[in-house]
Amino acid sequence: MAKAKSKSKTKATKKKFSIKKPNLKLTSQQKLIFGSLLVLLGVLIFIAFLSFLFTGKADQSVLGEFPSRAVETKNWASQSGAWISDLFIQRGFGIASFIFSGLIFLSGIYILLDLKKEKLFKHWFWGTIIIIWTSTLLGFLAPQTGVLSGTIGFELNIFIQDYIGKIGVVLLLIFGLITYLAIRFGFTPERIAALFKSAKKDIKSEFEDASKESSVPIDNTLTEEAEAIKTAFDVKEETEPTISNHSKITELVVEEKEKPSTNFEIEIAKEEEEEIEIKVEKVVEEKSEIDNLSDKLVADFGQFDPTLELSNYQFPPLDLLKKYDNEGVTINQEELEANKNKIVDTLNNYKIGIASIKATIGPTVTLYEIVPEAGIRISKIKNLEDDIALSLSALGIRIIAPIPGKGTIGIEVPNTNATIVSMRSVIASQKFQNTKMHLPIAIGKTISNETLVIDLAKMPHLLMAGATGQGKSVGLNAVLTSLLYKKHPAEVKFVLVDPKKVELTLFNKIERHYLAKLPDEAEAIITDNTKVINTLNSLCIEMDNRYEMLKNALCRNIVEYNKKFKDRKLNPNDGHAFLPYIVLVVDEFADLIMTAGKEVETPVARLAQLARAIGIHLIIATQRPSVNVITGIIKANFPARIAFRVSSKIDSRTILDAGGADQLIGRGDMLYTQGNDMIRIQCAFVDTPEVEKIVDFIGAQKAYPDAYLLPEYVGEEGGTSLDIDIDDRDKLFRDAAEIIVTAQQGSASLLQRKLKLGYNRAGRIIDQLEAAGIVGGFEGSKARQVLVPDLIALDQLLENEGQ
């Protein structure tokens, strides 16, 4: 019904439209009638004008009596001819009026042949301009002969002369001509130059042909080309004075070969453009049935609003964030001067002259940009890093030689009094407030005190590393806070993994607003390493599900998909739903890798490789940036990296693929790279009480009934997905197996107690026991089931295995 209704509606509008718009289209008969009428009228007027040149004087006296039948005129087109000629030629534009007859004739042809009207208008426009210009010119050249210029041409000329004099008229006419040529034929200085060049070349080749003395072969095409150019532009031939050096001539010609010919081609192309105009008709895309339906739904109910369920949700106000006293960069002139002198002196000691030096003061470091004198090798300055650090007696000196994109060398020197970059200042910044990014993160301020806002959706995953106490947790909180200030609970969900159990627990309060968890879990924040595996695998399932949804919706990414869903083009009954972004934050990745190894690495790598398009983004933080934690496969999929201060150059290399992080000064001083250049940032500082206030504010508001539920993950058949080689088993494997079988209790803590092992080793042995089929799969908080009834059965099992 809706369809029928909309159809009739369109018909009605069409009808209305056709009534309003006058139909200017002529039928074929009408075209023939009007066209031939104008053609013949043009001919008649031309005859009348032509006749006027001879009979005009004779008819002068009888013009007043027009239109009386008694009057006899000499004009070949009789009374009307005499009258119209007098009007146009005598009192109008003089002989330039002939152009009018031509234009009328042309109009007839256009109608007859149904040519493009736009071109005809163009002819009329330019024709009228030429008429005015010509009559003015003739009025200037022959003012006494009224027939040539007509009264208008004569008067125009007098009028202009009164203001700018005779010379002025001449110049104005020349200017008119140039403007005409430039606009009508696209004349440019280059074209004129090309014209002259080709003429010159033509003359030269003519000269060579004539002399036929040159021993150097001349390109045939060249002569042809010159010939073509010559005929096209009708160049007058001139004989050049004798040139004795023939090879010189050839050289000249060859050099010029390319240019004029290309120019010439371009000119032709341009003229063609003038002639053939393409009129592109706007194609109105046919609307599919779904479009019509969704349009109607949108018209009736508006776009789908994912935030509707929590429509009263209030974003945390800025006041929850603390203001700091020592915010904002203060310039200590003495310190600046002293540092500058020390740098200059140190470099001078090594005979390195400086052309100029410039300082940019950042929140924690000041960048001195040096332009060394000509001839100084950059490596020489780079090698003096330690000497400069010594002379400035400061830690954390970093030399950037050269600064990418600038021709200078940078020396970063820590400020004596570092200023805090408060979270409040970066959140309040225009850049963050007005950003259109999908997942904006106000991470901190650059060396030039600009707020840096990065888009997690573009990164698409972030690796954060740094030694303990250098600002990693603060950095993670800054990331989460940024997202909380910008994204509605419907738009983003966090999966938080916090083995340290203290850093992220605060966010528990916003579980039902912002967190995602497994269906059977009590707590959303994962603190138990063994549970991480389930969550990661569940995220992989979520990823696969989302890809399936995108495929069914014919979308390439989450943005397109959500837009389509908001436009009501996807039916929730077909399994479609609005997809929030999911951000997985792992606070201590090293710990995870140590305990679960491959089992964690594989899903993380899979997510990192594939999850970008469907809105799952990973942030992984680690204290230990060693190669067995940040493995090649992880690194390859995390192009965006943040390095806080680390203890060694090797660690810096592991994170950034470059040194530098070992020279940072700590307390949120960091290096950020997104694959190409590296920037030094002072991380925004957000303290635990501030985060607490924010989560309290959000937590106090109406929430969803539950956290966002991730798909259930059931461990693989047989209870294990482990693939542990017999030879890789722990030395205590057999002892552990006996303890477990005797106690009939498959728990790691039992092994820890009896064998005095650490948690990690005990966990690994349990995994090995699972792989051997001695204990069952992981069962949440319960101990694992023991699958072997007694020690005899265990002996048998292990013996059979060995065969």
Ligand SMILES: Nc1ncnc2c1ncn2[C@@H]1O[C@H](COP(=O)(O)OP(=O)(O)OP(=O)(O)O)[C@@H](O)[C@H]1O
């Ligand atoms: N951006 C910052 N601005 C100012 N001070 C900071 C900043 N970041 C960190 N600090 C200071 O450094 C201290 C340690 O920071 P943080 O707790 O983030 O370190 P961490 O790297 O997470 O350490 P760990 O790995 O042991 O948890 C903070 O308590 C704070 O005093």
